[in-house]
Amino acid sequence: MKFSSKIEACELSPIRKFHPYVVAAEAKGRKVLHLNIGQPDIETPKAFFDAVKQFADPVLEYAPSTGVEAYLEAVRDYYAQAVGIRLELGDIMATYGGSEALQIVMACILEDGDEILVPEPFYPNYTTFIGVTGGVVRPIPTEPENGYRFARRERIEPLINRHTRAILVTNPGNPTGTVLSREELRLLADIAKEHGLFLISDEVYREIVYGGEALSSMLEYEDAAENVVVIDSVSKRFSSCGARVGAMISRNKDLMTQAMKICQGRLCAATLDQVGAAALYRFMTPAYCAGVRDEYARRKDAVVEGLQKIPGVRFSRPEGAFYVMATLPVDDTEKLQYFLLEEFEDRGETVMYAPGEGFYGTPGKGRNEIRIAYVTNPAELTRAIELLGLGIEAYNRKNGR
């Protein structure tokens, strides 16, 4: 039986191939410290569970296709109060996490041979969401030395052609930790407008910024309202990844109408999780957000301090999200990862990260880079980075470097 050529061109998670080696290392009694997983250990606010427990309807009914009203209102009010943006309920569609919002947008705007500009390195699952539509990622190149900044007219415009349908950005950035400046956001909005492109802005890490800046969103650029689609989610904001409640937000009525076809087709997102998510937004205070941000800042500092101690490692200090890309003084970070799992240990411990190549669309790029997710406590992170340093040393010694 034949499969779709589009799904065949998609790939399984690149991190998956290491799983048997992790199992083998653990079987040898080794502890593997994980810098590869984006699952935060911060407690989910009780407000979520309380709301779910108080749900008293005898029948767990379908939610409306566009979302539970209380959730849509909570998202609207959050944007008004915390981000300073006025939305109508019709601009918001409840989705299964940011993931489904992306799947829906891609299905609405892409088809065979269409191109979408994505600054690399980027979140690898974008490739799947785009690939199943027949669309193609056209990477906007960046350099680690330059902090992966890409929002420059001369870098983006030459990539635009008649197949280009959209620009997709993650801000704050996964995996780069880069936060776009006001000038950069403005420029992206201008380019999208001038070239008639959708500007898809994945803003699920909005609150996690370290520069003291006000919360921002691409939705601020009202003159580009027809172009902008925001992807949002409660996953990172409230450490509630398993709730799978997100939103697709756009003032482009035609886009929302197309999206509605898919929303109606799959009936609705989970009712109870939307009830919980509404409570999370109602519970949210600046103090809560500051607490989460400060906790991530401590973790970032632990990682930065650790990385600075490793000879030859280069990285840009993260401005947001909970990731940092680092360039290591090795030939190939995949090979190093195998070495760390199979041959290396220090006091019974070793470390795992996400090799950089999986975050690039351009073949061969990122081979000496890694992504570190700092979602555990500072002490564990410090030790994990120490292990990384020791592992690099042992690996290069073994290879006669």
Add this chain to the structure above:
Amino acid sequence: MKFSSKIEACELSPIRKFHPYVVAAEAKGRKVLHLNIGQPDIETPKAFFDAVKQFADPVLEYAPSTGVEAYLEAVRDYYAQAVGIRLELGDIMATYGGSEALQIVMACILEDGDEILVPEPFYPNYTTFIGVTGGVVRPIPTEPENGYRFARRERIEPLINRHTRAILVTNPGNPTGTVLSREELRLLADIAKEHGLFLISDEVYREIVYGGEALSSMLEYEDAAENVVVIDSVSKRFSSCGARVGAMISRNKDLMTQAMKICQGRLCAATLDQVGAAALYRFMTPAYCAGVRDEYARRKDAVVEGLQKIPGVRFSRPEGAFYVMATLPVDDTEKLQYFLLEEFEDRGETVMYAPGEGFYGTPGKGRNEIRIAYVTNPAELTRAIELLGLGIEAYNRKNGR
């Protein structure tokens, strides 16, 4: 900005256009009885809510991409105990309801110009799931007089060509209420095998059968294991539509590997709902299923009795699910629906159903048919069918028939 031609070819729910008329009728103080909605009013078992309330993890984490282990095990054990089919955990993938299972299967096997055979009338959302892949529904024709039966070799095989990838059936049937016999299931498995087609069997209404037959599944035909994909869900079985927990089940390892790419891409289905769904399967007893089935049987009987009283109405007695297709003695059931909402009332009440045309792939078919969903109590159903009869009479009188 351009949209995908595939999404543009998809349609909004055909029932949507009646919404303003319902609002207008209600504004005039009329009560609209609904025979158009597939949302049962049967209570969701407390087991679901209890399990959700007892969830004590401090962090609502991502579930594994293929599903929460307790849920996968519960599905496996349900198939072993209730249906008599042995499955491995790797044959089962947790999805957002049956809907996402269908979306994933279609994305794995269909691309531009591929065809999928679907007996009509069929569940309209299939068209969206298939349409976004670029695939095309090729309807297997049926006749109302023949109870919409389609599983005959001479009816199916002439439709198979080099573009055909799969046969998709709903059993028990929505909207037809037809239950496939063992001989029909066997024939479908044979045809799929002989022609190298996937056989996608949507079995979400499995327990709701009225003929005293044992539970069945296309998975029984182990010789067609490579062909068969079952779509399942807790929505109807446990009246928990808003949980959005389903499953894609297949012993075809290659298909499951392709599906895994999408599963990993969207990360996971909602954690808490899977915990609740696992509890539903653990709670399930033959007595519970018999109670639900008997309740639907009473409702079916109320509808059947009512329809028999309306002159000129033809229908086949439903064998399963909670729907019946009826052929009405009118020129156009959409026109009748507008009449019922705008002009008709009896003691302040009127009625709404799903016009038949939306369930057909062949243009023009189903124009004098309707789908009735019997998901409310027998007294309300009796009154709704009475209103339908009075409405037909008034409509035909007005039109001089």
